[in-house]
Amino acid sequence: MASAISLRSSIASSVDIAQTVSDSPFTVEWLVQSLLDNDSKFCDLARRSKIEKITAVNVSQGKGYVSTVYNVLIGFENVDEPYQVILKVPGADQFNADPANTAGDEMITEEFVSSAHNAECEFYNKFAPYLNIPLVKIYNSIEMRIGEHKTAGALLMESMCGRGESCPIQTGASKEQLMNLAKHLATLYAYSLCLPEEELAGKYTVNVMCSLTTNEDVYGPHADKIKVMKPGTFDRALDVFRRYVCSKAFYTYTMTDVYKDIGLPPVLTHGDTWANNVLWKMNADGSLSNELAALIDWQVMHQGCITNDLARYMTLCVDGDVRREHEYHILRFMYDRIVHLMAEEGKPVEFTFDQMKQAYQVNLVGHSVLMMLMAAFVYSGEGWTPEEMPIKLAQREKVLLRTQLAMEDALVYFENIPKHRLE
Numbered sequence: 001m002a003s004a005i006s007l008r009s010s011i012a013s014s015v016d017i018a019q020t021v022s023d024s025p026f027t028v029e030w031l032v033q034s035l036l037d038n039d040s041k042f043c044d045l046a047r048r049s050k051i052e053k054i055t056a057v058n059v060s061q062g063k064g065y066v067s068t069v070y071n072v073l074i075g076f077e078n079v080d081e082p083y084q085v086i087l088k089v090p091g092a093d094q095f096n097a098d099p100a101n102t103a104g105d106e107m108i109t110e111e112f113v114s115s116a117h118n119a120e121c122e123f124y125n126k127f128a129p130y131l132n133i134p135l136v137k138i139y140n141s142i143e144m145r146i147g148e149h150k151t152a153g154a155l156l157m158e159s160m161c162g163r164g165e166s167c168p169i170q171t172g173a174s175k176e177q178l179m180n181l182a183k184h185l186a187t188l189y190a191y192s193l194c195l196p197e198e199e200l201a202g203k204y205t206v207n208v209m210c211s212l213t214t215n216e217d218v219y220g221p222h223a224d225k226i227k228v229m230k231p232g233t234f235d236r237a238l239d240v241f242r243r244y245v246c247s248k249a250f251y252t253y254t255m256t257d258v259y260k261d262i263g264l265p266p267v268l269t270h271g272d273t274w275a276n277n278v279l280w281k282m283n284a285d286g287s288l289s290n291e292l293a294a295l296i297d298w299q300v301m302h303q304g305c306i307t308n309d310l311a312r313y314m315t316l317c318v319d320g321d322v323r324r325e326h327e328y329h330i331l332r333f334m335y336d337r338i339v340h341l342m343a344e345e346g347k348p349v350e351f352t353f354d355q356m357k358q359a360y361q362v363n364l365v366g367h368s369v370l371m372m373l374m375a376a377f378v379y380s381g382e383g384w385t386p387e388e389m390p391i392k393l394a395q396r397e398k399v400l401l402r403t404q405l406a407m408e409d410a411l412v413y414f415e416n417i418p419k420h421r422l423e
Contacts, residue, residue, distance in 0.1 A: 007033050010046040012077065015054065022056035022070050024089050025152045031072065034140035034156050035085065042074075045083055049076040056087065065276070066113050066299070067091065071161060084159035086136075089152060090117035090144050108212065114144045115208055116299035117153045123298040124155070127268065131191055133184040134294045136160060164279035164293030169378070170395035172319035172402070175326045176290035177280065181273075182310060182330050184292055186337035189306055192268035193338075194345050200268065204303040209271055210251035213373060219246050222376040229379070230400050234372065237407040240414065241369050250422045254366030255312075259305040261421070262355050271300030273313040307356050310334060311363030315371055319398070320405025331360055361413040368410035371403045 010032065011017060017029035032051065035042040053075035060069035067090045073082035090113045121141040128135050137158040144153025167173050173181075192200070213219040223245045226234050244250035259266060270277070277297040280288040310331065314323050335353045342349050379396035381389075 005036055005043060005046050007036065009050075010036065011051045015051055021054070021072060021087055022058065024056070024068070024070060024087060024154075026087065026089070026154055028054055030140075031085075031087070031156065032074075038139040039085075039137070042083060042085075045076055045079065049079055051075065052077045053082075065297075066108055066116060071159060084161050085139065086155075086157045086159045088155040088157065090114070090154075110146050112208060112212065114146045114153070117144045117155075119204075119208075119301050120155065120297070120299045121153070123301045127191075131188065133187050134292045136294050136296060160279050160294055160296075162282070164281055165288060166275050166277070166279055167288055167317065169275040169317060170398050172322060172398070173278075173313070173317050174290060175322060175330070177288075177292075178314070178318065178322075178326065178330050179333060180290055180292050181278065181313065182334040183337055184295070185270075185273075185309055186334045186341060188270070189267045190338050190341035190345070192303075193265060193342060193349075194347060195268075200266070200303050204268065204301065207252065207256045207271055207300065207302045207304050209300045210255060211248050213251075213370065214246050214248045216246045219373055222373045225376040225380065226372050226400075226403070229376065229396070230404070233400070233404050234407065237372070237411060240411060241372075241407075244369060244422065245373065247422065250369070251366050253421045254362050254417070255308050256302070256304040257421075258359055258362040261418075262359050264306055264351050264355055264359055266303045267306045269302060269304045269306070270295060270298060270309050271302050271304070272297060273309040274316045278313065278317075305359055305363060306338075307331070307360040308363045311360050312367050315364055315367035315406050316374065318402075320402050324405070324409075327360075328357065331356060361409075362417060364406065365410045365413050365417065368403070368406040371406055375399050375403045 007017070007029065011028075015028065017027065017032070019028050020026060021028060021031055031054070036046065051074055054072065055075075056070040056072045058068060059071045060067065067088045070087040070089070072085050072087050074085070075082045092108050092110050092113050121143050124135075124138045124141060128138070138155060139158070140154065140156040142152070142154045145151040167177065223238065223242060227238060273295070277295065279293040279296060281291045281293040283289050314327055314330075332353055335356050339349045375396070379392065379399060381392070384392050
């Protein structure tokens with residue numbers, strides 16, 4: 001959409017359009033023009049009132065994001081509530097500066113961040129307009145460049161503040177939330193399976209998540225820390241999996257390439273379905289509903305295993321008792337939903353539920369190993385205040401139990417994995 005409103009007429013003279021948005025490299029002028037060009041709701045406000053103030057708050061600190069995320073508040077004259085949008089600027093500094101990174105190591109590289117951000121831009125520009133799943137609206141996207149011609153990347157998007165929130169990782173998602181998530185994942189996969197083969201073939205084959213934790217010096221110690229957190233609980237798991245903790249081949253097979261051995265078709269996947277990236281609609285009382293508000297952060301988008309997204313969320317974000325009781329019922333629901341959606345398009349499904357179940361179990365093995373690293377990293381105790389210490393320790397116990405139960409199942413499923421595929 002193109003706006004008939006001029007930039008200057010929409011902003012009060014007291015607002016400096018050359019000023020950057022917080023400490024980002026993007027100016028007020030760029031922000032406002034992007035919204036005038038692409039956000040009809042913003043344009044309606046701008047026709048009636050001038051912008052008198054713009055502020056931005058970094059809402060990503062301590063949340064494990066590989067971008068700096070700003071909640072931008074745009075104040076209009078004679079309008080009580082500010083208009084809110086999200087500005088997401090990719091960069092490794094935010095993640096590497098996490099208090100849990102006590103050694104000050106480079107936990108992720110600029111190359112990883114650039115690749116991930118540009119993949120997300122491509123998803124929103126190429127696929128999102130045709131997907132009938134909950135997504136945020138995008139008002140502008142700029143790819144990130146590194147090296148000699150370095151340029152900052154950006155995503156300017158709809159804010160879900162007050163309308164959608166993630167379920168805290170220590171809380172654990174409910175069966176009802178899982179069913180709703182599975183319904184929308186089925187829509188994504190059915191869409192992918194109906195695309196012309198040349199649309200995806202060979203273009204999105206790399207799951208960058210598989211190379212995220214391959215630095216032994218950085219991530220190896222986190223695997224060892226979990227033994228100290230709960231002595232004796234993870235000894236057998238580490239005896240079996242310690243050699244794979246930083247293995248790209250291990251993660252590549254368990255989270256992606258397993259579909260090839262099982263005979264499943266590759267599909268477009270989210271790749272990073274965990275607490276921060278799954279937003280739930282909010283009830284009137286401020287609690288979370290069971291209905292998905294948006295799947296966000298498509299930075300690890302790739303063509304891969306049809307069960308990996310569900311296995312990741314189940315392993316990382318669902319308490320062990322809930323997962324064990326409902327996982328295969330939910331997986332079956334997702335399979336049946338894919339069959340139904342494909343039938344509506346006149347296309348057959350040439351794989352079985354049993355194949356999906358087999359792939360899911362292998363996916364769970366990979367994510368269970370990652371869960372050990374995540375639990376040790378997120379709940380390291382670094383930076384905790386005396387006041388929050390007892391709360392954080394209680395949360396850690398819940399997450400460690402979830403990790404323990406996932407590892408118990410992973411050890412069983414691991415017996416059926418051909419070990420030569422992990423080398």
